[in-house]
Amino acid sequence: MTPQVTDPPVIEHGGGVWSIKVPIPDNPLGFTLVHLLDTDRGAVLVDTGWDDPASWHTLADGLAACGVAVADVHGVVITHHHPDHHGLSAKVREASGAWIAMHEADASVVRRTRSNPPERWYAYMAAKLTAAGAPEEHVAPLVRAAEEGRPRRLPGLDPALPDRDIVPGELLDLAGRRLRAIWTPGHTPGHVCLHLEEDHPAGLRGNGRLFSGDHLLPGITPHIGLYEDPDDATVTDPLGDYLDSLERVARLDPAEILPAHQHAFTDAPARVGSLVAHHEERLTGLGALLAEPRTAWQLAEHMEWNRPWAEIPYGSRNIAVSEAEAHVRRLVKLGRAEVVPGGDPVTYVAV
Numbered sequence: 001m002t003p004q005v006t007d008p009p010v011i012e013h014g015g016g017v018w019s020i021k022v023p024i025p026d027n028p029l030g031f032t033l034v035h036l037l038d039t040d041r042g043a044v045l046v047d048t049g050w051d052d053p054a055s056w057h058t059l060a061d062g063l064a065a066c067g068v069a070v071a072d073v074h075g076v077v078i079t080h081h082h083p084d085h086h087g088l089s090a091k092v093r094e095a096s097g098a099w100i101a102m103h104e105a106d107a108s109v110v111r112r113t114r115s116n117p118p119e120r121w122y123a124y125m126a127a128k129l130t131a132a133g134a135p136e137e138h139v140a141p142l143v144r145a146a147e148e149g150r151p152r153r154l155p156g157l158d159p160a161l162p163d164r165d166i167v168p169g170e171l172l173d174l175a176g177r178r179l180r181a182i183w184t185p186g187h188t189p190g191h192v193c194l195h196l197e198e199d200h201p202a203g204l205r206g207n208g209r210l211f212s213g214d215h216l217l218p219g220i221t222p223h224i225g226l227y228e229d230p231d232d233a234t235v236t237d238p239l240g241d242y243l244d245s246l247e248r249v250a251r252l253d254p255a256e257i258l259p260a261h262q263h264a265f266t267d268a269p270a271r272v273g274s275l276v277a278h279h280e281e282r283l284t285g286l287g288a289l290l291a292e293p294r295t296a297w298q299l300a301e302h303m304e305w306n307r308p309w310a311e312i313p314y315g316s317r318n319i320a321v322s323e324a325e326a327h328v329r330r331l332v333k334l335g336r337a338e339v340v341p342g343g344d345p346v347t348y349v350a351v
Contacts, residue, residue, distance in 0.1 A: 133295025186242025
């Protein structure tokens, strides 16, 4: 590949690494940074972006600006299964024959997502929200969708099946590069960061570069909610997973972090410290709210978001409730809250 001087959405990071800003339609995040890594066997992508015609054209144009045709892509490494990261993987593979690699925990989610009919997802989401204390008028559209057997309308319900496993701690099979998988569950059960164990091209202090996906972002906190899955009733602790994973990344102390949103940045330990403090502050605030029994929905109504609760749209409220549940589940595991026996919907109280 011969790097070319281009205007954004393509950014050259040096050392055979570029990023392409692939748009996410109707989303305040704006774009996914799809990273391009040059290898001795051809271009490898870290994530692919949202499955949308405009996103696909942006990705193809961005690759062309780096001197790469979509047909020349050798492989795709997915940090996690969410549609703004994995959405275009099938199109890339169809156009190029590229392999797709993903951690088994997220690959398992993909397999179950593809095998379940859409009405089961709608019914599952309705039951989860009802148990969390959502009002009947909020749940009603999901119940109707399940009863009417509506076609798939939710993004990511037909994701590409990966054909390679990402094994934590091992180097990926990339000719001429040293890219090691770091398992960082929390945002999803199989989220991985990818540590490029090579000297920084600009000589920055630290240990290589880190493709951090959604795990570590420079100015926003990634969503940490429950791992939603109608076929898996395991009681998980996503926030506990996330906090443990943050410490793992801080110990790596990479010279530079290349995230999937916003922009590249440095000083991972400092950013990790800020995120840990943020979640402890949120847990403390929830503990105070639980001086009286509340449902997850009631907790979400009182938590601080980027806008007042009355202005939060329907889908974002579902995400907020899931995040409230993940935090209160962490409080329960820490012995700082408990489930009120016999509550219907499920109610929590501080101890």
